[in-house]
Amino acid sequence: MTALLEVKDLTKAFGTVKAVDGIHFTIAEGHCVALLGPNGAGKTTTIRMIAGLLKQTSGQMVFKGAGNRGEHRELIGYLPQTPSFHNWMTGFEFVVYAGQLCGLTSAEAKKSAKELVERVGIAGAAKRRIGSYSGGMKQRLGLAQALVHRPKLLVMDEPVSALDPIGRREVLDLLRELKRETTVLFSTHVLHDAEALCDDVIIIREGKVALQGAIETIRDERRKPIINLQLENDESSRQWLALFIQTIRDEKRLANQLSLFETAEQHEGAASFAVKDVDAARQLLIGEMARNQIKISKLEVGHSSLEDLFMKVVGE
């Protein structure tokens, strides 16, 4: 795994406001990376700096295979948030034009464009003027023109945000295919899209990186198993639950590292436990309850979701 792009202390200030404030991250070759954050976090600014449309106030970006800034534009395919095109051109012509601007010969560009319009699913409309395209078709055309010179890195700014649910799913499916062939970086404010597509995620908040890493790692590290328990509302059950939770808290206070439970919360006749070892904790709970003849109405094992984590990181 080698780093395709290293972003070091990237900062962009508009007047006194720092839209991006010392962002630091690495994009590994072949990975799909999501830049995740709420609106106004500095996602678009970061993307535009990487694409070379915006000059950073300070910091640098190091591309593998490019000596300096400027040259790296050949390595990048860029799709803006709401792409616009020359509406008087046909889709096919625009992709060929984009290819030629990237240094392909006319024949190469035509060949590549032909494959791509097919691939992104606008082959039927390729000979029509772009002015008649729908939003989803423009997004696909945007992808085709970004990919025409086989870039090392595909950079997209909110590729699906402006689309309706169907267009959104189509573009996501397309991206899922594309990420097998090239490194992808895209920004989004929808966690679900990042989770569905990406290997890595960089969560930014107020221009700073709040959390980054592989989605799997983050999920495994930060996600905790949870057992939700609900009892029938009779006297003995309630008493037992109160006592049980008290015991856990006491154990916690004594800093007993062997305790299976991390936290325990009681609400009325129900309780939720964050646990370290699901199986052992479940066994223990069921055993205890069987011994005391407690009336269980529901026992559920689950996980704290990435959504919870995202909200926590972003809202902190």
Added chain:
Amino acid sequence: MKGAANTSNKLDPTSFMTSSFIRYLVMVQKELLEQARSYKLLWVPLVFVLLGIMQPVSTYYMPVILEHAGSLPEGTVIDIPMPLGAEVLAQTLQQFGTLGMLVLVLACMGTVSGERLSGVSAIILVKPISASAYISSKWTSMLLLAWGSLAAGYLASWYYTGLLIGETPIVQAYESMLVYGLWLSAVMTITLLFSTWLRSSAAAAFAALGGALMLTLLASLFPKQLGWTPGALSGFAYQLAAAGTPDSSTLSAAVVVTIVCMLGSISLAALQLRKSLAAE
């Protein structure tokens, strides 16, 4: 952009130069295709041809037109001396200088600002092309349109003048066209500069026309002091067409100054484009 040039130059200067030149040609091609698709390539020359034909025709039929105007008392003798062919040509150039120039500027005012407003430039300028190639491709296509229209219109005028009024040596017409074409080129260059500078196309057109007017006005108010400025070129062209012999040293000074100013304006426009991208 500069950096790219440097490194690539070290590696292989010729291949970089050619690839950069090819991209410029691709962009010129695109500009011309755009002119064709938006019918500018058709109607701008058409306007010039109409203007060119109208001048000799209206001069020739002026007595008839006046006769039929009807406001004259019975028995009025209309005796307008027929002007020389060369004079008609000079008048044609004056027509080009007002209506023709307006049409040209309006056709080209959105060349950069329009693309930036629509957001296409965000997609185009992330491609590995230089700002100067982008600007020069626009400049080239604008000049082709201007020269093409001028040549078509002037040729039509020369032909009809020859038919109706009197033959003029083509060399004389040719020289005046070259000088006048240079003036139109200068105006086109100003339009391009303002189109890069200003966000609004209308403001660009207004500024360019205002600038052209100012240049001509200054040169005609102070012909002695400012005879060497671009604004004096149109005057020289009229003189050349009307068989006058303008002061050749002032004329060549004006030509050189105009060319230098145009090159300066293009560089300035490229610089402005690069800067505004960084600031956006």
